[in-house]
Amino acid sequence: MSEPDVLVQRATVPLPYTPEQEHGLNWRVDGADVLFRVPGIVRFLIAGGRQVEFELEASGRDDDVVPFFLSTVVGVLLHQRQRLVLHASAVSFKGQAIAICGPSGVGKSTLAAALCEAGCSFVSDDVSVIHTATAGRPLVIPDGRQHRLWADSVERLSLNDRQGAAVRASLQKFHVDPASEGQPVPVPLQAIVVLREARGAHRPGLVQLSSADAVALLRNDVFRGLFASRLGRDAQLFVQIAALLGQVQVFRLDRHADFARLGDDVRLVLGCLESAK
Structure with a gap:
């Protein structure tokens, strides 16, 4: 054994x-x-x-x-274990993965679920491990889990028939089966989307980021980044992120505040995969 x-x-x-x-x-x-x-x-x-x-x-x-x-x-x-871990949900489309980063509550899991309803395959929810040690494009490691969605997202995406148990008994947040079976193997990472709400001067839309802008945003989106710093990983994370940016394009998506416009965000994200080729 x-x-x-x-x-x-x-x-x-x-x-x-x-x-x-x-x-x-x-x-x-x-x-x-x-x-x-x-x-x-x-x-x-x-x-x-x-x-x-x-x-x-x-x-x-x-x-x-x-x-x-x-x-x-x-x-x-x-x-x-010295791994690069992003606070991101990931899906794949035509064999290429896209990671959706952002702080808690910004809508990563909801957007990922909507992308899966639009034909993507589920890869990971909220925690995405990026493997960069091999030649070629970095890989996203599948986590074998499900979507974890708040009750209003389950309702608005009409996913009640796939809703499972609550994540915690005290929360109205639930495990939800993806539209299709998740990826069983690591998936090449094609693009990263940094998600934020469109408020004030931030108009809804998608822009590609320079490497300099992307480094700072991705460092902020390292999962449990404070623990990483206290474990002495800051320099190593900078190197890992810089290497990642040498192979993957990063976009910022100022998402629509209106849930009815979620389909527009889905189309913008799918467009990332085309422009990142």
């Missing part, structure tokens, strides 16, 4: 509060190890990119652990 890729086990995990260590309110980086706490629910110790220990707190249940494990904990594990 082969060794597990990640060993996850229950253990006694300390609180992440030590004055001598650099820490946030509910986390601490100690050398290469990370303590991460969700108050009242769970504490994690993440070590070496291979081991996770967790301890439930008073209000925690086993089911509550999973969403945090699949987001922050996985992100930290990947940073410990």
